[in-house]
Amino acid sequence: MTMYLLGSLLLYHTLFDKRLLQHPRFLPNQIKLEINQGISAIPAMALLTVPFFLAEIRGWSKLYDFTSDSPFFGYTLLQYPLFICFTDSGIYWIHRALHHPRIYRWLHKPHHKWAVPTPFASYAFHPLDGWSQSLPYHVYPLVFPLQKGAYLGLFIFVTMWTVFIHDAEYMPTSAIINGASCHTMHHLHFNYNYGQFTTAWDRLSGTYRKPKGDSFMEHQRMDGKEKPGDKCD
Template structure:
């Protein structure tokens, strides 16, 4: 996020903040003459000079409130684009349209999913910003280049390590959200969609969606992670969240927790809590093998593990 912030400050945000909160004592000057620490994150990769507006606002770049607002706007916009565009593309390409005739598909469901998703994203973003603040202020273990990795081979190891750590964390958080003490208040809104579409991927209660994203943000606080890998994984997990709701049942892997596995969770409630793999479901006794086309005749089934659906 620090690199993105440098770039957006240079091309867009510096001028916006200078307009909203101008510094009457500031003198506009060529970017090369501004404070040398500006754009220090992106300069590691490219010698991008700050704009002449870089110091023209009372709200300086290192101001905590300015950073928080900028990160909020960036994250909110990114999440909205990824959610709506990704869901739209998958709906018109991979989504199994037979589900629209499923007996448990709700009237106006897609509109309801979109409304809930759009409503949840602002709060999820607000709760996520502190993690990004920590990252740009150097409180994480993110690093720039392969040469800075802890040891040889870690550049490749970081990917499966990230998947394993987050898959485990999300499994236990997700399973905990099915506990009767919290399910009705937090997770039940997402299970309104017994037969989800890609638009259900963000149709959560905000605290539900945020809690399940925690492992992604905790990982770089504990483990080293290259910034380029972090960016790629951030895009990947965002799209994966949409993909497991796309109802494409052709891949029936018993290892990967794809859409077929996740739809079993929506239909039968107390199974397949995992995010990427079925490993923790198998260890925890909560794995249920996808049923193929039998999902079209699926009937409601009350929970037997952490409580009933309602």
């Protein structure tokens, strides 16, 4: 909760383009609504995550204490890209499933209320929506070894990354990283850019859409072929 509120506040007062507050699809009192939804969702998500933490405490996971306990030499560094690849893949498919017509209306649509997101939209979703997309993070240490310090560090990274990709800022990004510009395209067009950290699965599955411009404001004019709406897979 602290990382969500402080991280969102920091990005809002630094990177976030305040001109977006005048965007025609920016809702009245949107920031207040985003915060209310976020602080309502996080406790429920935390409660749903308790079984995973209990499993870790009782030694049912593959978490280990010290670098010297790692499975083999070099795994200390390898665990980071493995974690990113595993969770990026899992979130892509879970996120895409949440866009299925039978699920979208009930779980994921509340998050797409924010067509022009601010950093406060990062955790503004239905609790089951947010929890389902967090599953890969908690499943990973049940399947793969992970050092406990790295686990805490990755938790902080994941939380801040989620806030960052909702700041709607069109900063230059590589073709591989799923940055704020890519995720903003998802909020605007719904059926593109489901990935979390990379664009790999979007490219492989044909759901990648390259951001068209350097400014979010350019998207006030939709391309005519796709109109804003609650479109699903």
